[in-house]
Each structure stands twice: as structure tokens, then as C-alpha cells.
Amino acid sequence: MALSRIAKRTLSDEVFEQLLREILQGRMAPGLALPAERELCETLGVNRGALREALRRLAQAGLVAIAQGGTTKVLDFRRTAGLDLLSQLLFNETGSIDLQVVRSLIEIRAALAPDIARLCARRAEPALVVELLDVASRIDAALAADDLPALQELSLDFWDVLVRGSDNIAYVLAFNTLRATYDTVRVALVQVMADELRDAPAYRAIAEAVGRHDDVSARHVASALVEHGTHRMFGLIALLDRPGTTSGDDPPKDAS
Amino acid sequence: MALSRIAKRTLSDEVFEQLLREILQGRMAPGLALPAERELCETLGVNRGALREALRRLAQAGLVAIAQGGTTKVLDFRRTAGLDLLSQLLFNETGSIDLQVVRSLIEIRAALAPDIARLCARRAEPALVVELLDVASRIDAALAADDLPALQELSLDFWDVLVRGSDNIAYVLAFNTLRATYDTVRVALVQVMADELRDAPAYRAIAEAVGRHDDVSARHVASALVEHGTHRMFGLIALLDRPGTTSGDDPPKDAS
């Protein structure tokens, strides 16, 4: 069995989480004034410091606005929160995965991946190409062993190298955010992504295109690669949204 | 003159900012163990609570890892920080704008904008089309008055409506993050973006394409629209990076 680290949740983590849920699930509507800190920490049974740490984090995430003298108000997270909030939205009230969020994740991935490959092909240093080819080789090996979890890990490694080679800090940071979101549902998606993960030739083709500084090829191969997962995921979402239907429609065409 | 709200900085804001700079500018390298809280708050001349609020925020942003019993360590933000950090990276040590970050911002915008328009055209409700057309009209009016700042504001409004119509929470949140980043340098960029901002017909064409659910057109017009700004911005960056050169090369081709 796979043992994993025990998560130590601190009090302010708990408070943060609880308030976060209240806000994200709409039980605390935008504009609502929160109870005063002294009152709220009494209600929650924690000291004021712990509550304040949680409130500070909520403010940083763009979920509440704190004002001295005034009251702390709930904001509309759809207007004020940043992409980092995405991972918190994956699970809905009942604890099941929110398919709308998964679809969003897949779509933004499909939009970014080709351009990451394109820029990497333009800008990558030789050392990075070596790294890419190395990961590609390990993907070949994992494919030979038919080790899907390893392929999933290596796929992330591959994109990690690629995005670093793109020399674009926005892509790097967005990738971190998306990876963090993906990680929380990774095991649940390994089968759906299987087709894409097993496409070892595509990974190698991207690595080689980057080595040739062939940005057009890199872009196209990357686009086709993620299209695998996109297509399968859309099929699954259509299936789960409308049980009884066997095949998913609405596969996004590359409109070029 | 345009008066603006005075920013009230709290102690923990100050501490957060200071530690953030230390980390982002590499003076606190990844892996470095921070001094103990009791020691650090003495050094900074603040109470422990204020320091802890700041440290919590840094941890949430993915810049440090806090461990009870152990020490608080600096993380490699290129690996662990999310897109929300982008706005903090815009200004470098000397207080001037980091052109690498601006380039990154422009590039990710160019990658997302066409797909936002495409999805919006697929999914927008009639009410949203009305909103879009309304903003388009106001853009026409602002253009007639040659009011560039107004055009800049309206452009953001337009994209805000469009991204909401895309029915993709990842795009919505990413847009929030990018807008927040853009806002901090907006005035500095108004002239560079002038061509794009004045292209009122493009905004209207997108609105109308969305109204027809014509995703292909919406995508292409949006792509062409942001291309204006992208091209100009690349020219400017090339100019500033290599003073003496008059024209910028390396305009990103749409590789389709």
C-alpha cells in the first residue's frame, strides 16, 4: 500500500477552509458583512490571532475586503479572485468533482499548451533540449512497462521542462497553478488521460522540434497531443452530465 | 489632477512586502531557513502576530514553507508560486518595469484571448450579447471623442463581459489575475496599446460574431485584435532592450 504523509491541519487552516467554503458555496453572499473578529472567533471557538491569520489569507485570495474601523465584507470571487483559487473550486459542496471546473481546466490547458511548445522551440537553450529528450526517453521506458502512473508523472515533468524553456514567467506560474489543481484529481483522471499519456512519439516529436527550433511543428504536435486528452475528457463530461448518452459530442475543433 | 485613494498599509502588509522582495530578488535563496519567528519579529521591530500574518500569506502564495517544530524555509517561487504572483513581479529591484514580465503578460494574453472569444461565441446567452453590443457602442462613442483612457477602460470591460460569456471559470480567474497585473502599469501602456484600443470595428465584429454564435469568426477577429497590441508591444520591448535599433523584429506569427 502507498503510505502518504499525514496532513497536519492547523487551527487557522481550519478556519480558512471553513470560511472559504461558506463563501464559495454562496452561503456568504458578496456584500455581506462578516461578524466582528471578536464575535467570530468566539463563535468558531478559536483565539483572535488564528482567525486573523485566516482572514488575511482570504483577503489575499481576493475573497474578502478588510477595513479598519469598518467591517470585513465578502467579495464576489468571480470578479476579484485570481487563478490560484481554481484548485479550491474543484470539489463542490457534496465533495464530488465539479465537472464545470474540470472542463475549464482542460480548455485553458488546450489554449496554453501549443503556445508553450511554440515559444520553447523558439527560445530553448541546448541544455534544455537535452533535458527534454531525457524525459522523452523515460516516457518511452514507462510506456514499454505500461506504467500509467509513471507516464502521468513524466508527462507533467515534460511540460514542466517545456514551460521553463518557453522563458515566459506567466506560463511558468500558470502551469504551477494548473498542475496544483490537476494534482488534486490526478488519480481520478489517469484512465481518461491514458490515450494522451501513451502517445510517446508525440512527446519525442515535440522534443525534437524544439531541438530544431521548429516552432511551427512544436506547436502543432503539442496541439494534437493535448487534443487526445481534451477529446476524451469532453466525452466523459458529456457522459456524466447526461447519463444514458454513450458518446460525447462537442469536441473542440482547432479553429484555424 | 486625478487624486487617488491613499493606500493604508498595515504592519503585516509592510512585513509581507519586505520579505516578498527579499525572496523575489533572490537575496533570500530557495532552501534558506528563515530566522525563528521570535527572532525575526524582533529584527523587524513588530510583534509576533503581525509577522505571522505576513508569513501565512507568504506560505499561501507558495513562497515559503512553514513547519511546526522545524524552521520556515524559502521555496523556489518559480516552481511553487501560482499565477497570482505575476503582479508582484512587474517591478524589479530598481522600481522600473520588468520587460520580461510585460512580454510574458502580452504572450499569455494572446494565447487566451482568441479562445475566450471562441467559447463565448459558443455559449453566450442573449442577455450577454446585449451587454457586449452595449460596450461596443460605448467604445464607438469614446473613439469619436478620442478618449484613450476611456477606451482602455472600456476594452477591459469588453473582455470582462466576453470572458464571463465563455462560461469557463479558469478563464474568468486568469483574466482577473492578468487584469490586476495590467492595472498596475496601465497608464504607462496606454500609448502603446492605442492602435488596438482604437479598433472599434473589431470589438463590434466580435460582439456580432458572438451574437451569431459564429465561434470561428469570433476567434479570428479577437486574434487579430490583440495582435495589434502584441505587435506594438514587441516593437517597444525590442527598442528598449536594444537601444539604437529603430524597429522591433520577432513579431509572433500566428502559426496556423
Added chain:
DNA sequence: CCACCTCACTGGTAATACCAGTTGACCATG
């Protein structure tokens, strides 16, 4: 009626004590 002031709120800062997890040196035991 309106300008002004007061006061009871709100969040912000501070100091102190103690709880709880981690680490490493040290020592008993096999």
C-alpha cells in the same frame, strides 16, 4: 435643517504565557 461632535463600535498592535511538534545529542540495551 445642518454642521459638528461624541461615542460605541470596528480592525490593528502589543506583550506574555504556555502548548505541541522536531531535532539532535546522549545513553541504556541488545
Added chain:
DNA sequence: CATGGTCAACTGGTATTACCAGTGAGGTGG
């Protein structure tokens, strides 16, 4: 000598109390 246990000196986590500093509503005098 290797292993495992013990303990002390760290670390961050929680709690309590007091007071400072903005805000805004309602009372008050003009």
C-alpha cells in the same frame, strides 16, 4: 557496535489580555 529510547533545547501554534486607531451613526447645538 548498532539499535532504540530519553531528554532538553529548539521550532512554530494557541491563548489571553490590554490598548491603539480608524469609522460611522446618532445625538446635540447652532
